[in-house]
Amino acid sequence: MQDFMRHSEIQAPTGPELHCKGWGQEGALRMLMNNLDARVGENPAQRIVYGGRGRAARSWPAYDKIVESLLTMDNDETLLIQSGKPVGVFKTQPGAPRVLIANANLVGKWATLEEFDRLEQMGLTMFGQMTAGSWIYIGSQGVIQGTFETLAALATKHFDGTLRGRLYVSAGLGGMGGAQPLSVKMLDGVALLAEVDARRIQKRLDSGYLDVGLESIPEAVNIALQAKAEGRALSIGVHCHANELLQYLVAERITPDVLSDQTAAHDPLVGYIPDELTVEEATILRAEDPSQYLQKARQSIAHHVENMLVLQRAGAQTFDYGNNIRREAFDQGVTDAFEILGYVPAYLRDLFCEGKGPFRWAVLSGKPEELYQLDQLALDMFGDNPLLRRWFTLARQYIQFQGLPARIAYMGLGERDAFAVRVNEWVAQGKLSAPVVFGRDHHDTGSVASPYRETEKMADGSDAIADWPILNALLNTAAGAHWVSFHHGGGTGIGYSLHAGAVVVADGSDDSAGRLSRVFFNDPGIGVIRHADAGYSLAEKTMLAHSARMRAPFVGPASNIPSDTRA
Known part of the structure; x- marks a missing residue:
């Protein structure tokens, strides 16, 4: 057991040997450890996986107890995790989940960053981000494919279906933002990214996600413009604050074709470095005077959005990439911050209406060749989708595995479950030497209520209705x-x-086949129903095409109004 409780150089075991009493527990154990692998997580020493302070476990003693519980619990027991800390193991039933996790949930009136910070400092809660605290993060690839899909939709809408000869400007090369340079390059564009932490630039250079790292803004801009003129794909990271790069572009009257941001502005205390501070100075101020730090960070964020608005009005296709930067700026007096579009209503809502989203899997054998077998299986099953075919082809060329070999692909209703069940058959037949873990990002069709991202500008005004992710979690439990x-x-x-997440291990058993079939149809299915209920005709068509496996007794906003209150 001590071998699994190391707090440094953590790596998930690989191969077919069980260390737990069942593959449900084993899969959870390996993916937890994979999250904290130094090749995967941003700061494993602090249990931080990505997204500012998104953690896999609240403390090292909590981590040890999670590991101990997974190693010893029976196949009819369920482990409960309360904000990164194990709080109980209960007898349930063999078909129940082996682990149920709740992270950072606060009663509405108290759901503020200030209250969360206070409770976190008391050791009572933990920020789980999305896939950090649900143990299904797979490194930057998990974000790359979503960024690839978003930018492909943008290119189709605004350009000629490609980013060739286009300049994309953004900031942030952390666990989320690190996906940007490679995603742009995969669509043949030029990416110019500001990053204040030189270590992150180096990490992306080492992984091949970034081509060039520079200290000089003028040099970086000149190289980017030359590559754009030549129609050459290139990614450049420049060591500076976001505002330094944007102010230079404004002053020189250089307008990028596409503009966004992927700093962790949603967590200004940890995820955003104020303009006048170095990373080292920021670390000191954050510890000594967090209130002053927050003030400085929020002032910088406001200036950041003001610069984005200037470039948007000059012609840049500008979008908020879901990090709440507009709201932070709005609260600082930038009243026109929401003139910047959110990326979901702008580019991804149709995909959600079709039940498409970030499906992912990791091979527990640890063998890249087995992942490539699954790549080919996906192409054999769904290769008539040209964007999916391009993704798999380019991913094999560009993506370096971080930790366990893993893949992500936007698959829709009826595709996820079909693929996962087929893979389970391969495990049963011995075509794969160990089980495969299937999950997804929480950023999906029916698993999130987020009025400034996934549910922004819903057709029926239901942006803030959070019943849907709760129903999603309950349905996936059932x-x-x-x-x-x-x-x-x-x-x-x-x-x-x-937001909610769900994971199933394909271990080759009939039990797993049933779980995979139910979960990965129902999971996107409730998203389709959620969008059909909001009045999206594409979602209703998708739902009707799958009516043999699901049905919605009441669809559309009007049908939800009691008859005695209708106008």
């Missing part, structure tokens, strides 16, 4: 996911989102 999570604050920050 369907038998091996572990289910429900979090507060991921993506856009405390007070601004509620």
